[in-house]
Amino acid sequence: MIKLEPRAEPSRWLAVLSPLFALSLTVALGVLLFVLLDKDPLSCLQMFFVEPIKNARAIAELSIKVTPLLLIGLGLSLCFRSNVWNIGAEGQFILGSIFATWVALGATPESGTGLLIALLVAGALGGALWAGVTALLRDRFNASEILVSLMLVYVAEQLLAYLVNGPWKDPNGYNFPQTITFLSTARIPRLLEGSRANIGVLLALVSAVGCWIFLHKSFAGYRLDVAGLSPPAARYAGFSARSALWLPLLVSGALAGLAGALEVAGPDGQLTTHVPLGYGFAAIIVAFVGRLDPIGVTFSSVLMSMFFIGGELSQSRLGLPKSITGVFQGLLLFSLLTCDTFVKNKLRFVAVLPRKAAAK
Amino acid sequence: MNELILLFGSSIDSGTPLLLAALGLIINERSGVINLGAEGLMLIAAITGFASALATNNDALALLAGAAAAAVFSAFFGFLVIWLNANQYATGLALSLFGSGFSAFVGIRYTQESLAVAGHHGLLSHHYLVYVAALLTVGLSWFLFRSKAGLVLRAIGESPESAQALGYPVRSIRLAAVVTGGALVGLAGAFVSVVSTPLWVEGMIAGKGWIALALTTFATWRPARALLGAYLFGFVTMLQLHLQGRGVNLPVELLTALPYLATIFVLVLISRNPRWIAANMPTSLGKPFYPGA
């Protein structure tokens, strides 16, 4: 008989290798899928793993996807570590883009870096505010942050629709639901001429470093860790449960809002109902595959971006359906969760002794 | 007046998939397992049910097929979460995300199809599943609060250690609960694609799974209250459409957001007394269970 037994100590080898096992498993299943779909597995794999990084422009495009995924993923990993289940990052992203738009609409051709900074700060504020609503309702009324943050996503979508259909609609836009195209002084500066990569990716990387320092080198980060691992221990040590709720939510909200600001003032350049692209949900996978740690999240955001772009390319070049990306992401997460169990447990083969018939 | 009666009827129709899903989730959560994958399960069941309906032309069979597909995936989820003790929240999320991609992928060839639509319904006559859902509510209530099996289930949800000490196979019962609950959630999903809107389009469940999760909390894990909540939510959904048609002087976007705001409001009301929640929520909900060495 096979039994699963908890290990005395989590296996360090497996903790490191688990994401790689999961990735290999996903790739293997993917190859199977490609073969079943009658496509050449090698060219499919090339779409996913080579094309997105093959030249400067590809990497620039990749960086545009990585920026929001990394930012939001960092925030979510902070939340999930503390057992705060923020599912509403998409809504915080939307509020960030809304607040940033408000600043951008006030730009003039003479505006300088001050406006850009204000735009980014506004975005972070917007996201933090929205997350704060979730934190407040959980703090004061015990309402589940999972459900509240999710419902707030739908509300945020409607708020966005209201603004672009009404007060913020471009008066010269033939009544289409969108704002004016932002002036160039209100656009995120590009890294290189001719590519779409902008400084957002630098901000994201800096945030990753910042999060790492916070989590591993600061006492506040330590408190969060304890609160997530063992709430009773945290209480006993006197760590505030309240700050273990508010801090991750506000920070992840701010990061998601910043991502929203970078997206609307970066590749989009105007506010429309198409600015939110589901990064808030994809980042959940990014956070988990990144093992809820800033270094891991950095790599997993790159991986997930490759999946996204690869999925797009396989559709346009190989005729694969777009939904294949979703399948891979789900498979990756499942494989990871399965492999993870072996970090904490091990398989034991136990001999079953024959039972003596009980005399009743 | 006539319009009001029709509105109630439509509300019940709109609320039925929510009710079925909520009932399934109540079974899950009463046993101590939280399944955030409801949305994914409903999507998987929706595409399975739709494909089966196309193939067999038999609605009842299609609904069962959808429920069965969801049951299979729930079993997989249950295995991960109950036997391998994977984190319930993360695994549930994974199921949701996977179900979304998987159903979209499988459903590609079905996007242009449609099922023959059943004849028209009069004032009070609804699809039989609406009545079945109401009956199930009564049945589940009876099962949970008046039967021994239900008592065992609730005991496991409150304190799996004690239940195990009494000799009950906690993990097997939990798995049974997860699979049965998952089947009901699947039934709800199949209902949407086979009866409500006999089409398939990716993502057609549009958040109903999450709403059902909210409903179980709103109902404090009691079937009768789930019925109330589901119909209420259906009412708010249809009401905002009616209000739009009437030209009420409120922004359309506010009206569309109404059902979600209402859900938040209700959640706050229900949750604010921590003792009330503590008294009603299955204590072991979401926590991993290790049946001693």
Add this chain to the structure above:
Amino acid sequence: MPRFLDHTVVHSCTASLLALAFMLPACSKKPSGDAAPSAAPAPPAAEPKAVEAKAAGPLKIAFAYVGPVGDAGWTFAHDKARKEAEAAFAGKVKTSFVENVPEAADAERVIRDMVDQGNTLIFGTTFGYMEPMLKVASDNPNVHFEHATGYKTAANLRTYDSRTYEGAYLAGVVAGAMTKSKVLGVVGSIPIPEVIRNIDSFTLGAQSMNPDIKTKVVWVGKWFDPPKEGEAAKALLDQGADVLMQNTDSSAVLQTAEKAGKFAFGWDSDMTKYGPNAHLASAVINWAPYYQKAIKDALEGSWKTGQVWWGVKDGAIDLVSISDKVPAATKTKIEELKKGLKDGSFTIWKGPIKDQSGKEVLKADEKAEDKMMLGINFYVKGVEGKLPSGK
């Protein structure tokens, strides 16, 4: 919760291993046989592609779709026309498409990739591709871009659209003849001028049969959301509407009408089979005539920018499959109207037309200009409800 001790060591290991995993594929840049372009060196963004090079092989044409080709609606109609065009120019063209391309940021990448793949005529089939297409167009002056339902053009980007409001008007005439409750319902998608124009035209058409007819409108907020469309249809029926129209892309509205024993129209494509008893007629967009003209322009080198808006006259929109339940007199009237549209003797948007507040927007005998119609943001008299404009 996956956690491990001694984070730093473990993380550095994970990081290095993952980094290695990424490096490996990038190092082995073996160009695979199928995906030919990857063998070429990185093309700088603004490399003009010589027009002469095209003559070597068939004209490569790409289509970007916002929805799935199986939506039986908007995208389906585009893809149908694409297939017909490919058949009409057999051997001279090679078409390809990408579906489910989201509007906004991602679209630019897809369209650039289409250019990279050697396509020199690119169709973008939804409004939201406007800005991305403009950007790619300015970087690729030798590629021709066609944008549906937009309003910005460039030297190598022209816009095209179908006068769907003519189909809506004709449907309105049929609705006016068939309604008993004198209340019509429209399931609206997104409140852009095109949709509002369609709602208005539908109402005008119905009012031409009976000036007391009212139209109720419910907005779904999306182009394609069958469950919501069904609920919206039900709400309209519950409020007394007995003939429904839609500007959304699925057949849910028609199916809801079928279930309730009322009437509805098909939209974008022929939807008779989805509701045989409820179906009165379908307003069908036919992009084939325009696509074939555009391809011909590109092949012959006579492609010019502009803004094209084709209607019944050019075969871009039609009301088809009119049910036998519709009285013969009405059918005859529809034929007359179509003839009038074709020879120019009949104009739909001709005054006197009043808006919801009673204000006259077109004086008697005044014809609306295209520019005015492109930006319509008011309901005509007889439409009940509030425009989602926030005001």
